[in-house]
Amino acid sequence: MCGNCVMDNVKQRMMSRRNFIAAAAIAGAALSLPPATPANAQAPPADTKVAPGGTRTVHDMTHELHPDFPTYFGPQQLFMEQKFKYSEHKFNLFELRINEHTGTHIDAPLHFSPDGKSVAEIPVSQLVVPLAIVDIRDRASTNFDAQLTPDDIKAWTARNGPLPRNCCVAMNSGWDAHVTTSKFRNSTDGKTMHFPGFHVETAKMLIEDGNAIGIASDTLSLDFGASPDFATHYAWLPSGRSGLECIANLSALPPAGATLIVGAPKVRGGTGGPARVMALL
Numbered sequence: 001m002c003g004n005c006v007m008d009n010v011k012q013r014m015m016s017r018r019n020f021i022a023a024a025a026i027a028g029a030a031l032s033l034p035p036a037t038p039a040n041a042q043a044p045p046a047d048t049k050v051a052p053g054g055t056r057t058v059h060d061m062t063h064e065l066h067p068d069f070p071t072y073f074g075p076q077q078l079f080m081e082q083k084f085k086y087s088e089h090k091f092n093l094f095e096l097r098i099n100e101h102t103g104t105h106i107d108a109p110l111h112f113s114p115d116g117k118s119v120a121e122i123p124v125s126q127l128v129v130p131l132a133i134v135d136i137r138d139r140a141s142t143n144f145d146a147q148l149t150p151d152d153i154k155a156w157t158a159r160n161g162p163l164p165r166n167c168c169v170a171m172n173s174g175w176d177a178h179v180t181t182s183k184f185r186n187s188t189d190g191k192t193m194h195f196p197g198f199h200v201e202t203a204k205m206l207i208e209d210g211n212a213i214g215i216a217s218d219t220l221s222l223d224f225g226a227s228p229d230f231a232t233h234y235a236w237l238p239s240g241r242s243g244l245e246c247i248a249n250l251s252a253l254p255p256a257g258a259t260l261i262v263g264a265p266k267v268r269g270g271t272g273g274p275a276r277v278m279a280l281l
Contacts, residue, residue: 065103113238130164140173168214172250193225200231216244
């Protein structure tokens with residue numbers, strides 16, 4: 001066989017192999033895509049997006065953070081200074097100064113203990129967990145100092161079964177609806193606030209039960225606003241568990257079945273920080 005014939009034969013085989021690989025890659029990519037949505041299918045609600053695979057929806061559980069967001073202590077806790085402007089530098093950049101516990105945020109064990117885990121040390125396995133939502137909206141609408149009690153947990157388990165292993169128990173008091181008004185802090189004397197929270201006995205009960213590794217409140221604190229001693233914080237966080245405050249949109253989810261995802265900051269030595277919180281349903 002002549003040399004040119006051999007070279008032509010090799011080239012043809014290489015081209016055939018390349019075409020086969022390219023076709024396989026295209027087929028594989030097509031298989032990895034979610035199923036096509038029928039033209040007459042109903043679109044997901046406006047506050048949700050189709051999750052990978054097209055089988056679940058993603059709910060945003062986070063308040064938008066801005067310098068005027070209400071704070072536990074009252075004064076502003078987020079400051080934004082623009083260092084670069086697009087009109088002048090062809091890009092935008094802000095420098096932020098922020099209190100860790102501002103907006104929708106996570107409390108790490110270190111927040112209320114001398115040597116607990118920092119926010120950077122919270123295992124990621126504790127940031128993606130089942131969500132159990134306990135609804136106390138009726139009581140909170142007339143009693144601004146309402147607390148989520150052990151009886152509320154018992155009523156939830158009677159209807160929904162045992163708390164899921166390694167879950168987050170969230171209090172839905174409906175208080176997120178007041179975030180743009182003075183009622184979110186609800187202080188008439190400038191000192192004492194009045195909003196719902198977790199009763200300390202509920203924290204102790206959940207610790208003893210062992211299934212919950214997090215609690216979440218739709219108010220400014222895990223404790224109710226008029227608490228004189230942060231009893232729930234001191235009972236819960238030193239146990240190695242975390243808390244979420246100012247969570248939003250709990251009313252959009254059922255009592256059980258959702259998965260909570262907490263995009264916590266990974267700041268060395270941090271006691272907490274603003275988080276992007278989502279739920280998969």
